[in-house]
Amino acid sequence: MKNRLRELRKAQGLNQADLADALGVSRQTIIGVEADKYDPSLPIAYQLAAHFDVPVEELFFNPWRGDQD
């Protein structure tokens, strides 16, 4: 699922390991989600959205809605 995770992470000056540590997840999870190799579970998606203080749909693009990227 395409997302803005890398952009938001970099805007906060975090590297992938920092973000993984802050969320208590593996670094591979952050790498996989950023690279669109893994779709995160809902709890991780919401956890990420809460961390960046954005709605989930601002972080993950909904491919079934035509009005988004």
Place this chain on the structure above:
Amino acid sequence: MRISKYDRRQIGYVALCAALMVPFGLFAGYALRTNLFGDNVWLAFGVLLALGGVVWSINFLWWRSLDAVHQQGLMSSWYHAGFFGAFAFMLWMVANKMHKSDYGEGAMHMFFTQVAAGFLMYLWWKWRGSLLSGGKVE
């Protein structure tokens, strides 16, 4: 190299599992060598299963500590690569006419036990799913 909190937790569980597995293995070896349970197969199996279950329970704690994407990666690797590896090895045994040997039969038993246990778990998952919906399609 930096080790994250997440990785430290995984290392802790692996260390704990190894710390329990070694004395368990030593005990099982001792029991076998000294014929501790005599000819009572069910007693031997029950005791080893109970002690092994304690070690195995660490596995559940470790699994619950993994994040969902990590679990997905492990499950996918275990299911697809693990089963294909076992399947390929079975074919290798058949090609080498080893499948009738004690070694081959042991390997077959292990493989089919694993398949049967996986199938039972899958049935439980299906049954639990219909139980959660009250058996109704809403």
